[in-house]
Amino acid sequence: SAVISQKPSRDICQRGTSLTIQCQVDSQVTMMFWYRQQPGQSLTLIATANQGSEATYESGFVIDKFPISRPNLTFSTLTVSNMSPEDSSIYLCSVIGQGKETQYFGPGTRLLVL
Amino acid sequence: GQNIDQPTEMTATEGAIVQINCTYQTSGFNGLFWYQQHAGEAPTFLSYNVLDGLEEKGRFSSFLSRSKGYSYLLLKELQMKDSASYLCAARNTDKLIFGTGTRLQVFP
Numbered sequence: 125s126a127v128i129s130q131k132p133s134r135d136i137c138q139r140g141t142s143l144t145i146q147c148q149v150d151s152q153v154t155m156m157f158w159y160r161q162q163p164g165q166s167l168t169l170i171a172t173a174n175q176g177s178e179a180t181y182e183s184g185f186v187i188d189k190f191p192i193s194r195p196n197l198t199f200s201t202l203t204v205s206n207m208s209p210e211d212s213s214i215y216l217c218s219v220i221g222q223g224k225e226t227q228y229f230g231p232g233t234r235l236l237v238l
Numbered sequence: 239g240q241n242i243d244q245p246t247e248m249t250a251t252e253g254a255i256v257q258i259n260c261t262y263q264t265s266g267f268n269g270l271f272w273y274q275q276h277a278g279e280a281p282t283f284l285s286y287n288v289l290d291g292l293e294e295k296g297r298f299s300s301f302l303s304r305s306k307g308y309s310y311l312l313l314k315e316l317q318m319k320d321s322a323s324y325l326c327a328a329r330n331t332d333k334l335i336f337g338t339g340t341r342l343q344v345f346p
Contacts, residue, residue, distance in 0.1 A: 125283075155332050166325060167281070167336045182333075216280060220332065225288075227271060227334060229280045 128230035144203045147217030152197035155220040173200040207237045240264045242337035258311045260326035269329040270309045
């Protein structure tokens with residue numbers, strides 16, 4: 125199984141600022157995703173992080189608000205820009221395992237925006 | 239459109255069996271996942287079904303009927319530590335679409 129780490133694990137931020145979340149995987153993976161889980165809710169896909177090209181965003185999410193980088197097959201970053209209290213959420217990195225029969229999640233980054 | 243439905247909450251007794259149902263509608267269906275999520279933690283992978291039938295893995299089993307758009311997760315010999323949310327997710331091509339999750343409470 126893939127081991128995924130995320131930094132930071134949690135943060136408290138001021139309105140209007142930006143936070144960059146890092147995701148590191150212990151092996152090369154083709155597919156990496158960023159999800160959001162708002163308090164008491166299930167997971168919502170933000171975007172697919174594509175290596176070497178722009179991320180593919182889901183409806184309701186835009187690059188200006190959630191810029192994503194994926195410089196190689198083991199690392200990705202998600203930036204939450206110009207934050208508001210509505211962005212308070214858990215942000216999770218996810219990867220598909222070899223053979224596509226598994227999909228793993230990182231430990232998540234708990235963000236609180238004041 | 240895409241839709242995943244599962245019950246919001248369930249309760250059960252330690253040692254019992256519980257079945258959590260999930261119905262789904264999605265284009266490009268490419269498999270059904272179940273995850274367990276304890277409060278404050280990330281989801282943990284439990285099972286994956288892409289063909290019809292039952293997959294058994296210890297105390298947990300998962301069933302899929304593609305023609306009916308239906309899956310269930312069966313938990314046997316329930317333990318207190320099984321109290322958690324159980325998330326059903328349908329894969330659309332390479333993307334997972336999640337249901338709202340079923341919060342299971344196991345009582346002694």
